Amino acid sequence: MATSLSGQVVNLLAAFLLLLAFAMLSQRRVLTLIHLFAWQGAALAASTLIVAHSTGQAHLYFSAALTVALKVMLIPWVLHRLIDRLYVRWDVETLINIPTTMLIGIGLAIFAFALAAPISQMASTVTRSTLGIALASILLSFLMMIVRRKAVPQVIGFLAMENGLFFAATSATYGMPLVVELGVALDVLVGTFIFGIFFFHIREQFDSLDIEHMEKLKED
Amino acid sequence: MAEMDSLPGIAFQILQSVFVVLAAPLLTGWINQCRAWLQNRSAPSILLPYYTLAKLFHKDAVMARDASPLFRLTPYVLFGCMWLAAGIVPVLATDLPFAPAADIIALVGVFALARVFAALAAMDIGTPFGGLGARREMLIGFLAEPAMLMTLFTAAFISGSTQLTTIVETLAHRDFAIYPSLAFAGVAFLMVLLAENARIPIDNPTTHLELTMVHEAMILEYSARHLALVEWAVAIKLFAYMTIGIALFAPWGIAEGGDWGGLPLAVAALAVKLTLAGAGLALIETLLAKLRLFLAPEFLATAFLLAVLGMLIHFLVSG
Numbered sequence: 001m002a003t004s005l006s007g008q009v010v011n012l013l014a015a016f017l018l019l020l021a022f023a024m025l026s027q028r029r030v031l032t033l034i035h036l037f038a039w040q041g042a043a044l045a046a047s048t049l050i051v052a053h054s055t056g057q058a059h060l061y062f063s064a065a066l067t068v069a070l071k072v073m074l075i076p077w078v079l080h081r082l083i084d085r086l087y088v089r090w091d092v093e094t095l096i097n098i099p100t101t102m103l104i105g106i107g108l109a110i111f112a113f114a115l116a117a118p119i120s121q122m123a124s125t126v127t128r129s130t131l132g133i134a135l136a137s138i139l140l141s142f143l144m145m146i147v148r149r150k151a152v153p154q155v156i157g158f159l160a161m162e163n164g165l166f167f168a169a170t171s172a173t174y175g176m177p178l179v180v181e182l183g184v185a186l187d188v189l190v191g192t193f194i195f196g197i198f199f200f201h202i203r204e205q206f207d208s209l210d211i212e213h214m215e216k217l218k219e220d
Numbered sequence: 221m222a223e224m225d226s227l228p229g230i231a232f233q234i235l236q237s238v239f240v241v242l243a244a245p246l247l248t249g250w251i252n253q254c255r256a257w258l259q260n261r262s263a264p265s266i267l268l269p270y271y272t273l274a275k276l277f278h279k280d281a282v283m284a285r286d287a288s289p290l291f292r293l294t295p296y297v298l299f300g301c302m303w304l305a306a307g308i309v310p311v312l313a314t315d316l317p318f319a320p321a322a323d324i325i326a327l328v329g330v331f332a333l334a335r336v337f338a339a340l341a342a343m344d345i346g347t348p349f350g351g352l353g354a355r356r357e358m359l360i361g362f363l364a365e366p367a368m369l370m371t372l373f374t375a376a377f378i379s380g381s382t383q384l385t386t387i388v389e390t391l392a393h394r395d396f397a398i399y400p401s402l403a404f405a406g407v408a409f410l411m412v413l414l415a416e417n418a419r420i421p422i423d424n425p426t427t428h429l430e431l432t433m434v435h436e437a438m439i440l441e442y443s444a445r446h447l448a449l450v451e452w453a454v455a456i457k458l459f460a461y462m463t464i465g466i467a468l469f470a471p472w473g474i475a476e477g478g479d480w481g482g483l484p485l486a487v488a489a490l491a492v493k494l495t496l497a498g499a500g501l502a503l504i505e506t507l508l509a510k511l512r513l514f515l516a517p518e519f520l521a522t523a524f525l526l527a528v529l530g531m532l533i534h535f536l537v538s539g
Contacts, residue, residue: 015400015533022525026518099521106528113536132536 006054010171013047014130017167018109021137024160025105025144026098030088033156034079040163041071047130048170059178060170066185067166075159075192079152082196088152088209095147105140112136119172134168151202151209155195162188229317236313240306244459245269245452247498254502269455276448284345284441294341295442295449301334302456311463312486314385314392314474323382324372327464328365331416334453335361342438349430353437356513360422360434363520364415367408370527374405375468377534384467392471404530406469411523413465415516417458420505422516432510459494462501466493 020040027033045067052060094101116132141161145154162184169176176184199209206213249266256263265271283292307318308327322330339354376382378399379390415422418435427433430440439450467474473489474482511519 011533012400012403015404015529018529018533019404019526022529026522099518102521102525106525109529109532113532117536129536133533 004054006050010047010050010130013043013050014133014167014171017043017047017163018133018137018140021140021160021164022102022105024156025140025147026102028094028098030083030150030152033153034076034083037079037156037160037163038072038076040160041067041076044163044167045072047167048175051170051174055174057174059181060175062178063166063175063181066181070185070189071159071163074189078192078196079156082199083152086152086199086203086209088150095149101143101147105143108139108143109136112139130171131168134164134171138164138168140164149210149212151195151199155192159188159192229315232313232315233307233317236311236316237303237307240309240311240459240463241303241452241456244306244455245273247459247462247494248455250495250498251458251502254499255505258502258506269451273448273452276443276451277445279444281444281446284347286346287441288344290337291341291344291441292446294337295446295453297337298334298453299449299456301330301337302453302460305330305460306456308384309460309463310385310388310467310474312474312483312490314389316385319383319385324376324384324387325369325382327384328369328372331457332361332365334457338438338450342441345441347441349433349437349440353434353440356434357438359513360415360516360520363517364412364523367520367523367527368412368416370524370531371405371409371412372468374401374527374530374534377531378402384464388467388471388474391468392474399534401530401534402469404526404533406465408523408526408530409465409468411519411526413461414504415520415523417454417461419501421508421511421519424510434513462494462497463490466490466497 017040020036020043024033024036024040027036045064048060048064048067051057052064096104112135113132116135120129120131138161141157141164144160145157148154148157166181166184175181202214203209246266246269249264249269252268253263253266304322305327307316308322308330310316310319335357339358342350342354342357344350372382375387375391378401379387381387381390414420418425423434423436424432425435427436430437433440435454439447442450470493474486
């Protein structure tokens with residue numbers, strides 16, 4: 001093994017991140033979904049921290065702290081309150097059954113790995129091999145947004161996608177400039193609040209958070 | 221592998237095969253004891269499986285009137301398959317003269333052969349429960365097998381060989397490195413182990429409700445020495461699976477072939493690992509509830525997914 005210990009730990013965390021992406025894809029309960037999202041944030045923060053330590057990039061410490069504050073604490077807490085208020089703790093309905101979803105997920109992961117292989121050969125960062133995993137978790141979150149019928153899991157899928165993007169940025173180029181990271185973090189936070197408000201509006205309008213009802217809008 | 225046909229190698233082989241067959245009921249007894257403790261029951265003796273086997277061997281066998289020779293033959297086939305598996309898996313030493321005869325794919329095939337015979341024998345009598353159990357067993361088996369193969373392939377890719385002995389030698393001698401792929405494969409293997417050995421999330425080995433049985437429903441018609449052989453084969457199968465898991469994911473302490481000095485250490489290491497693994501299995505069985513049968517495909521699809529991910533990650537991060 002040529003990679004250093006920190007590289008190995010980052011690889012392990014990347015694998016954990018991918019595992020969590022699959023776990024979210026296969027999860028039926030909204031509450032567990034939020035816990036998994038928080039875990040994903042924690043894995044992301046840990047890997048950012050290790051990359052920061054091994055490369056000496058000071059701004060990565062800051063972005064790791066930001067990740068912990070936002071994605072492990074604040075957003076899961078907001079989502080918790082949201083599902084309590086909306087009273088939607090129960091099972092999530094999926095459009096495709098879960099084994100099929102997971103098989104599609106494997107296909108996506110292979111696609112992402114194949115896509116990232118030439119890019120990571122050119123890159124010179126310690127974390128280059130994790131680019132494929134980052135890409136795969138973005139695609140998996142995207143898949144989750146597609147196969148879920150209710151609004152809350154879709155939003156969690158969106159947030160998980162942002163996690164994947166963030167991880168891709170860390171693994172490809174040691175993170176984005178701090179200003180961009182701050183902007184994205186703020187966007188995500190504001191996005192979550194706006195989604196929260198939308199949830200109430202959607203439910204008020206249709207008595208349900210099923211997105212399918214939105215299709216009826218155009219017929220009026 | 222140099223002294224493949226040497227006398228010590230063959231002695232090791234025979235010793236190990238006999239050891240596995242004799243020690244397997246002890247592991248079952250230990251797991252049952254742990255389960256009883258965890259469930260706040262007074263535990264049966266750790267030697268209970270031996271007493272049960274002895275009792276069954278002394279009874280007169282009762283055969284169904286319509287039983288064909290296949291039904292009579294199956295317990296011996298099951299026992300033979302499991303004994304063969306016990307001869308292939310490196311339990312105490314890595315240099316087994318029999319091992320080159322069968323690699324991991326053949327090993328999975330041996331387990332499959334046993335499963336097919338068990339299912340045929342269950343259908344042979346024509347009782348509804350036998351047919352029901354056989355069909356369920358085949359459903360679980362055909363889903364568990366690809367996951368099992370993928371798990372073994374991940375280890376095979378790391379060591380560049382499908383020989384179980386070579387894999388174990390490579391993994392035991394590697395430098396310390398974190399293999400995410402092996403972590404995935406390990407979880408997948410655990411799930412397959414639970415499913416294949418009729419353990420709790422998939423099947424309940426202690427159930428008395430015929431309608432929820434999978435494995436037990438298949439062997440309802442067996443009695444006396446036939447039942448004893450089947451039960452013994454089940455114990456050896458569990459032992460073999462656990463030692464495969466140990467060989468792949470925690471191979472430290474195993475004796476090299478021809479190295480008699482390493483044997484006491486190997487036995488001690490194996491005893492410690494199996495004690496922990498048995499207690500762990502009992503804990504899993506106590507914490508989990510049995511899944512509905514129709515959730516079994518989901519459980520095994522997850523195992524397959526993890527195994528495939530492990531293999532993919534091996535290629536991606538070359539570790």
